[in-house]
Amino acid sequence: MRHKAIFTVLKRFYPSAGRMAEFSSCKDTIQYHKPRPVVGSVSFFKGVFFVGLCFFLSACSNKSTPKKDEYLLGNQLFKGNSVVKTEALEPLLPQRPNKKFLGIPGATVSLWIYQALDKRYDRDTQRIKFDTLSRYYERQFTRYADDSRKLAALRRKYNRVVNKYRLRIEEGNWGMRTFGEAPVYFSEKNARNNAVKIKGYLVNEGYRDANVEFITDTLFGRIRTTYNIFEGVPHVLRNVDILTHKDAEIDSLLSATKTASYLKSGNNFKYSDVVSEITRVEQLMRNNGYFGFDRNYLRPVQSATGKRNGGFLVDTTGHNPATDSLFHIVDVKGLQINYPRNHDKHTQYTFNPVGFRVESLPGEPPFVVRDTAVYRGIQYSFTPKHYYSPRVLNEKILIRPGNIYRQKDWDETSRQLSVLDQFLFINIDTDTTNGNIKTLIRVIPHDKYQVTGEGGVNVVQNLPGPFLNGTFRVRNIFGRLENFEVSLRGALDANFGLNNNANLVRTLEMGVNTALIFPRFLFPGKMAASFNRKTPRTIVSLGYNYTNRDFLGSDPDFIRSGFQASLRYNWKKSEFEYLSLTAVDLSILQSKQSREFGELLDSLYQYGGNPLKFSFQSAVISSINLSYVFNNNIIGQNRRAHYLRLFAESGGTALSLLEPKKVSLGLEGFELYKFLKTNVEYRRYKPLGPKSTLVYRVNTGLIFNYNDRRVAPYEKSLTGGGSNSLRAWPPRRLGLGSAYPNVDLQTGSPIFRNGETTTLQPGVTQYSGYEYRFEQLGDVLMEANVELRGHLFRFVGDVNYALFLDAGNVWRMRLDKGTSPNQNTLNGVFQFNRFYKEFAVGTGVGLRYDLSYFIFRLDMGIKVYDPSRRFIVTNALGQTTTIDERYLLPKFSFRRSSPNYPVFNIGIGYPF
Structure with missing residues (x-):
């Protein structure tokens, strides 16, 4: 028995009497009822602070009143749905109440701004x-x-x-459009349409007897809409047969792929599954020679005699007394496929012949004399200026003469040619006759030479500095689809350096890098050919970098230069999966230091175990690494997504062979590093609304150093803090463990900044913030981040906000045998019995200015918990006092002498 949907709608309002009119489709009378009180909301609004806040903001906004008989749209709720999730129903409601500031109920600040400006706007x-x-x-x-x-x-x-x-x-005016939001009014028509859409969704989900009604309540000039849902019992598939019983060839395809069908016994009978199954059958046919086949042949059509043809044969008359109270039975008895006019079957097509033709560049006259070649049955035709190796092109063209038509081969051929960065235009022309598809691939090449450049501001340790990049590209340099690139980079950065966190130093960086990119794997054997569909790339690169810190000073802190060479293989495993294997990664670094800078690093290493000393020594670093990335997040799209990166690296094993030959090779004095490194990073993106997202991130890393020094190369070390890590700590200054970030080497006392006392003193219980003077290089990294992202307003681009919580730390795994570590250094070593007590915690807020092609980011980080901020002060009598300031949030202040002065991070793009 069908149940009619009951829609309870608002007819008239009597604010003074507190009553409203209710219309019922089951009766021909109009009844008046008092609105039901919203108990939970009323009790919340009784809070003194919140009421005061609302009235204050309301008074300041000078709001205009709604039009007569118009009420603002309030919350929209769902009740009665037990199987269908509320998260699935919310997108069906296009009307959204006015935004609440920071989610505070009733605090519609943008609406108040709009109303205040609108009152004076003509x-x-x-x-x-x-x-x-x-x-x-x-x-x-x-x-x-x-x-x-x-x-x-x-x-x-x-x-x-x-x-x-x-x-x-x-x-409205600029202020109304930028900072305000127009009022969103309740509409009876919209509510009725929403109820119809909700019912349609339930029917699609298999609840074909569902009913939906809505009722309304008034509260503070707003109308809250509640959609009461009756799901009913579902319609469940019992017997499923998708064969046509008319076409043996098509039946064999459907039978062989039956396990992939979306229509499965025991599932709810959903219209969306029927649509998905139609799409699957369409793709199956088009990938098995049926050129021109589309879903129109699977849709029900009415013949001239009134007979229904096409589509799935569905029987809803199934009956089973034992289950009728739990669900209704649906049987699928087969699939009818329509045929082209005047035909009694679908034709399978074959590619024959296949050609590839390079067209003239725009503006060039057509070439009369052309180079032609035939390779593996494909006819190639080139212009005198643009010749490409047929053997290499053959790896990218999956359309083969004599093969049956497959849509996936067609699409993959177009994609493979597009990603080569060789062709400006690609088109595949076809002509069908007698079961054959005459195919011609026509391309227009890119310019052979290309020069690009960019300049801007780079942000290092929150300080901006100019940079200039330039790239010269030569396409198809050897006629085998290779690209050769030369990149130049120059940058001038201002940062705090390593030897003094208070004074700015200028760092000049210059570099040149050359890369030869092959559109295939360069290694022998037939294995390389199996990667042809996976967009393989082989990248051979050679580069040189030069760094001069404090280059305008009389004696620079250090000058560092080095050559890098690498051999890397990249390929795409699937639509969202990427792999990269670096078979060779070799760096030869040379470094010179000032005497003062070198003495400082020596003392830090000898008495504190800080490995920064080795970051500025000449070294040879060699490694091999493999990385895997899964990423289905698309920037600009607010949807559920995941990101996973797995990384493993082995360094220095082959350098053992160089150890006895260092002198003869001119490598005397060069450090040889041996290490194993792994890193795992996971992110999850969860939409909370049309313009709000909750992002989770976990990032862990580990380095095991088995060289004599037990330290990792500077470039490979793990660090925390900064705009992409724990934002309440300066970049690369987090940790280590519960150790002080900087200590007096004589007393072991922590060093503070901007205070009356810079070290621990007897009788003093109040201290300023730490002096984060040196980078903290670690071997173990654990960090987690949670960030809520939302929209504020639009001003040319989108101005967005972020609320975040960061936690984590960095530790050393073990210390060098040649050091004499103090207790503070030992506190920075990873220990299983206490590492979980040493997680630092920070929070904060941020702004993002999103111009689509460019995102500027500003974050303010505030320390919540610092595991190192616990001191024991001894007075002249030998008495000790413990000062525990690890929970730092109450000490937050914008005074620079505060122990919890905020850290500001400037960045480009999202932090993760």
Whole structure:
């Protein structure tokens, strides 16, 4: 028995009496009922602080009142749904209540701004101005009707005027559009349409007897809408047969892939599954020779005699007394496929012949004399200026003469040719006759030479500095689809350096890198050919970098230069999976230090175990690494997504062979590093609304150093803090463990900044923030981040906010045998019995200015818990006092002498 949907709708309002009209489709009478009180919300609004806040903001906003018989849209709730999730129903409601500031109920600040500005805004004046300008342009159009250039310019100006005044009339002035939000009113028609959509969704999910009604309540001038849902019992598939029973060839395809069918016994009978199954059958046919086959052949059509043909044969009359109270039975008895007009079967097509043709560049005359070749049955035709190896092209062309038509081969051929960065235009022309598809792949090549450049500001340790990059590219340099690139980079950075966190130093960086990119794997054997569909790349690179820190000083802290060479293989495993194997990664680094800088690093290493000393020594670093990335997150799309990166690296094993030959090779004095490194990073993106997202991130890393020094290369070390890590700590200054970030080497006392006392003193219980003077290089990294991202307003681009919570730390795994570590250094070593007590915690807020192609980010990090901020002070009598300031949040202040002064991070793009 069908149940009619009952829609309870709002008819009239009586605010003074607190009553509303209710219309029922089951009766022909109109009854008046008092609105039901919203108990939970009322109790919350009774809070003194919140009521005071609301009235204060309301008074400041000078809001205009809604129009007569109009109420603002309040919360929209779902009740009664037990199987279908509320998260699935929320997107069905296109109308959203006005945004609440930071999610505070009732705090619709953007609405108040809009109403305050709207009260003083005169739209009629804008209409009069627009009418006056329109009449002016009409006269100008008549005046210059014979002057096409002048007329075109006038039309462009007029279109700009129309757009400008349309915004002013429809959406208000600049302040209303940028900082405000127009009121969203409750609409009975919208609520009724929403109920219909919800019912349609339930029917699609298999609840074909579902009913939906809505009721409303008034609260503080807003209407809360509750959608009461009756799901009913589902319609469940019992017997499923998807064969046609008419076409043996098609039946064999459907039978062989039956396990992939979306229609499975025991599942709810969903219309979405029927659509998915139609799509699957369509793709199956098109990938097995049936060129031109589409879903229209699977849709029910009515013949001239009134007979229904096409589609799935569905029987809903199934009956089983034992289960009828739990679900209704649905049987699928087969699939009817329609045929082309005047045909009684579908034709399978074969590619024959197949050609590849390079066309002339735009503006060039057609070439009469062309180079031609035949390779593996494909006819190639090239212009004298653009020849490509047929053997290499053959690896990218999956359309083969004599093979049956497959849509996936067609699509993959187009994709493979597109990613080569060789062709400006690609088109596949076809002509069908007698079961054959005559195929011609036509391409227009890119320019052989290309020069690109970019300049801007780079942010290092939150301080901006200019940079300039340039790239020179030569395409198809050897005629085998290779690309050769030369990249130049120069940058001038201002940062705090390593030897003094208070004074700025200038760092000059310059570099050149060359890369030869092959569109295939360069290694012998047939294994390379199996990767042809996976977009393989082989990249051979050679580069040189030069760094001069404090290059304008009389004696630079250090000058570091080095050569790098690598051999890397990249390929795409699937749509969202990427792998990279670096078979060779070799760096030869040379470094010179000032005497003062070197003495400082020596003392830090000898008495504190800090391995920074080795970061500025000449070294040979060799490694092999493998990385795997899964990423289905698309920037700009707010949807559920995941990111996973797995990384493993082995360094220095082959360098053991160089140890006895260092002198003969000119490598005397060069450090040889041996290490194993692994890193795992996972991110999850969870939408909370149309413009809000919750992002989770976990990042862990481990380095095991088995060289004599037990330290890793500077470039391979793990660090924490900064704009992509724990943002309440300066970049690369987090940790180690519960150790102080900087100590007096004589007393072991922590060093503070901007305070009356810079070290621990007897009788002093209040200290300023730490002096984060040196980078903290670790072997173990654990960190986790949670960030809520939302939208504030639009000003040319989107201005977004972020609320975040970061936790984690960095530790040394073991210390060098040649050091004499103090207790503070030992506190930075990873120990299983206490590492979980040493997680630092920070929180904060951020702003993002999103211009789509560029995202500027500013974050303010505040320390919540610092595991190292626990001191024992001894007075002159030998008495000790313990000062525990690990929970730092109450000490937050914008005073620079505060122990919890915020850390500001500037960045480009999202932190993760």
